[in-house]
Amino acid sequence: MDVELRHLRAFAAVARQRSFTRAAEQLLITQPALTRTVQQLEAALQVRLLDRTSRRFELTEAGQEFLIRAERVLAEMDEALAAVRGQVTVRLGFSWLLPDPWAQHAVSMFEQATGNTVSLVRCDDPLSCLRQHTIDVALVRGDIAPSPIRVVHLFDEKRVAVCSEHSELADREQLAWSDVTKWPLVVNTLSGTTGPWTWAPGEGPARIIETANFDEWLESVAADRGIGVVPDVARRRHIHSAVRFVPLVGAPPVPVSLVFMPHVQEALMRKFVEAAVAATSS
Structure with missing residues (x-):
């Protein structure tokens, strides 16, 4: 069996903590799993690193020497990983x-x-x-x-209606979700969150204006081709000076x-x- 970093980290944690229980908590593994890992290391090295009794343990002479070298390897590996991670x-x-x-x-x-x-x-x-x-x-x-x-x-996220500043909806204080279907709906077919698929078959808006991306969708709404329905984050961002936002009542949220x-x-x-x-x- 090859010695892996997990073996070195397990042994070093036990040696530092002088406790399998505390070392297991530090490594976020179970105590039996930690014990098996240290035993695997000893088997791979064919040397006893710890002298165990029912209540305590001590590092053997080989264990003390190995701890120094293992901690050096782990420190160098941690430095190497930190350097690489900074580039990820x-x-x-x-x-x-x-x-x-x-x-x-x-x-x-x-x-x-x-x-x-x-x-x-x-x-x-x-x-x-x-x-x-x-x-x-x-x-x-x-x-x-x-x-x-x-x-x-x-x-x-909550949904909000979007309309042109010239739309008769622009001055509304709110719009019921059930009334959205009465208006032409501008839909972003690629990444939109509201479209014919939002309603059961036959229950959606009678007229759909399809656009291929967000910019086309936004300009179509601003040009009063129809209304749109988007997450409320759009209202906070002031996405276009020629559109207005109308709170929706009873609209399903957007996951x-x-x-x-x-x-x-x-x-x-x-x-x-x-x-x-x-x-x-x-």
């Missing part, structure tokens, strides 16, 4: 308007915790970019089938999720997901 960039893809302040908090927490950096990549179709490996993780709105990609739901490919940079993605989830409560 996670590419976060999004179609439009990252949620705030979630995005700022998630990026900051991840970068501080790992030393890595996050690159924000604007793409009309994040799922396609993810499959093509031009991004590492995507922020996606709407319902997504999890297989074969991994989906982690973060939170839900917001992180999406990534399985078995690709798993450790790094786990750290990013942890930061993303933690940021939802910040």
Whole structure:
């Protein structure tokens, strides 16, 4: 059996803590698993590193010598990993308007915790970019089938109606969700969150104006071709001087999720997901 870094870290933790229980807590593993790992190391080296009794243990002479060398190896490896991690960039893809302040908090927490950096990549179709490996993780709105990609739901966003400043809706204080279908609906077919698919068959708006991306969608709404429905984050961003926002009553929320490919940079993605989830409560 080859000696691996996990064996060295397990032995060093036990030697420093002088306790299998405390070492297991530090390494976030069970005590039986830690014991097996140290035993595997001794078997691989064919030498006893610890003299155990029912209540305590002591490092053998070989164990004391090996600890010095193991800690030196671990320190050098940690330095090497830190140097490499500082050059790693996670590419976060999004179609439009990252949620705030979630995005700022998630990026900051991840970068501080790992030393890595996050690159924000604007793409009309994040799922396609993810499959093509031009991004590492995507922020996606709407319902997504999890297989074969991994989906982690973060939170839900409220919907708001958008209309031209010249629309008769512009001065409305609110609009009922049931009344949205009475208006022509401008739809972003590539990355929009509201479209004919939002309603049951035959219950959606009678007229649909299709656009291929966010910019086309926005300009079509501003030109009073119809109304749009988007997450509330758009209202806070003042996205266009010629559009107005109307609160919706009774509208279903928009799910917001992180999406990534399985078995690709798993450790790094786990750290990013942890930061993303933690940021939802910040």
